Amino acid sequence: MRNSISRRTLLKLAGSGFLAAAGASVLPRFMGRKLLQPAEVAFAQTTTPDLYFAGTDGWIAMPPSPNIGFYFPDDLAPANFNTYIFGFRNVTGLDATQIGQQKMKAQHSAPMFWVDEYTGANEFHMQLTNLGLQMRPDLTDSHTLHWHGFRNVIPFFDGEPTGSISVPVGRNFTYVFRPRDPGTYMYHCHVEDVEHVHMGMTGPVFVRPAQNGNTSLYASGKFAYNDGDGSTGYDREFAMFLSEVWAEAHWCDSHIQLPDWSDYKADFSLLNGRAYPDTLAPNAPIDAAASHHALSVERDAGGDLVAPAGRPDLQYQPLSALVTCLPNERVLLRFSNLGFREAAMALAGIKMRVIGRDATMMRGLGSTGLRNGADTSYETNTVLIGPGESYDVLFIAPDFSGGSGSSGQGYDSYVLYNRRLTQVSNLDASTFGGQRTEVRVYPGGLAAQQYPNDLGV
């Protein structure tokens, strides 16, 4: 930050004539590749990190025909895309050349990752690099990874840039976490956080309890918390990550402008980085074997993401929000919200039970202070989720209705949607959009989940 040309300075230098003359094609040349080429930087690395993420910019596809006007679609967007973002990519396992090539290939939501509860030997190392912003060479913003909700972390590993250090362009930093508290969290870059968060550097993370593997408490051996009684056991789990897009702010960032954030309004409401009906599209192809700590989307020879089948526009929105399950299975929905408004997620036709909130099991404090007191879980149709909140919700899949199912497609469909109905709109002629997806109950034929949000079909 100290050595950089500030955005204001650049704006003064450039003036409106520069803006009028410069299109997407001019900006990368202006930036000077040498400055921002991370592959040319020698990294001091003592251990192999469990995960290696990179922060950069990129483009995604929102619904194509909303009535927003001037700011949408972004006139600088490449083919298939319409919205400029900042974001993270999982570059674990890529070589330095491949990593350098991921610049301007950010995804949203950011790669989901998960960690086992720390039990003394399984310290978790997350390396972060900063590939720079290809569309904004003037913005030499640093990045960080803030694990939102992590308790008693030292500022050094908290990612809040004021009280700590952040990662300049082309540099590396390794965060160390010893996660002692199971549950659902979220993470984001905390630099210029209204901008970097809203621009898309946000994703879900969760901590698996040490109780996992205990098949006597629940047959699957998979639990949300160390419940001691199997009450948080589940068969399938799905992250439901909520975020938003204000088209004007995204346009401003690609056009070297600043919005007045106090005028914020969300145009698009997203689940797992997608607006309905894209929420129903499948995951990008996943390399299950490589998905130890994070979904590893299959990559091409250059390291770029392989798009979901038939959906090149969703290349950088790899995570589906579809829920699939079999009758009587317990399904865990891990909600977290890094949008700026409260959401009211309703599941039509199936009761949900809230078993955790903000990575805390729904129990009273109890005699030992270990959250083993009175059961405070509750059933509901609608879960209110404020900005920065997380909820763990279980439901039991209903029986299959028979025949070809309520959908006529071989499954029963139940709609999961934001009951703040203004947030299930894509601002166009369609009836529904935004934060809406489906729970599909199949009579059989689903494989067991190999990774979170695995559809099994």
Place this chain on the structure above:
Amino acid sequence: MHILRIKQIRVGTILLLLLGLLSIGPLALPETAAAQTTPTIGIACTYGPSFTLDAKSGYILLADGNTMYMWSYAPSGGGFQYPGPVLCVNEGDTVTVVLNNTLNEATSIIFPGQENVLANGAPAQPQFDGGGAVTSLTDVAAAGGGSMTYSFVASKPGTYIYESGTSPEKQVRMGLAGVLIVRPALGAAYAYDRADSQFMPDEEFLVLLSEIDPYQHQAAEQNKPFDLTKYHVHYWLVNGRTFPDTIADNFASYLPTQPYGALARVHPYDKYLPDGTLNPTPQHAYPGLARYVNVGFEEVSFHPHGNNGAVIARDGAPLEATAGGADLSFEKFAINIGPGQTWDVLFKWYDAENYSEANPVTVTIPDVANQTLGMFWGGSPYLGQMGPLPPGASTLNQCGEYYIISHNHALFQLDAWGLTMAGQITYMRVDPPLPNDCP
């Protein structure tokens, strides 16, 4: 980005001023009707149980350089202040509040959560016009010099709001609101009459959330009507200030009408040793207490980094089982407090991994040339340690203390009408264990 650079300079200036203040001791304050404590950090109580408040107008300063016309309650005979004084009383006190109205419209005070409130000795009650429409939620002090005396017995400990019951959609937004703290019979080191509500008395903090639509305030200043359907907030405040003013001391001289800081200055919780056994010589064996109060009109989701606060009470009611009193508190990392609510949150911070130079972090720390340094960063990951900084770099860190942010997570509300990082933000400062080298 450039805005942060500007803010760094501003915070730096403020902290230097703050240090100056610390070195010369607390400011001398004008005498007011009720005794007021003047700690530089933490809750500055105005003690009762008898108070005389003036409803009056004045101005406050905001992070973008704007000056805002406000209404507020101020101790009678003193200058304007926003928010109103923090009224501190004890459980069982008969509290008397005399309201003198200097505004050009009738005003009043309601005390949500208090029962059997009297107004001039008679039961306080809503006011009606001749047609039966409610004109005020309680008895009023007439415009232009009227007076009204409210009284009640503070029967239940807790954190409460007091605010205008007259045209609250205008008057509360203009600033007529404050906090009432009722300390329990168990003692001032407890939030409630429960042994498990004990906290460190010097680590008690207020997080009072409010918001401003500048056009509504301009209309009031010009005595013009305001279309409430156009209500659009552009400023979000903590304890009546915008960041970075939020972390300046209480009674900072350059914020003459905004006396309450919001910096939480604490020490590590040390009830237990790193191996989990009881610490035989603890210095901070109890958590701190944050009293969250939302006098705004929107739900706020406030996110303290680095700890999950235990929400022990809402609206003055401890979270406990009706029968038996079992602890039903809950931990949250997002304190999502609704309009008009109060939440009491016990919080503590300790380094769960006990990192130090003797027990260092397990990764290579990048060379300083490969870091972007925060203004509070002291050069070392370890509490109480300072470390190397690049030539020419400066830091606001004094003694290796930690700064851990706490902020509204509707992040656009960290904004002061287009200036980012200037809204509902404050910090927790964690000092090294005593004795330390901190000033």
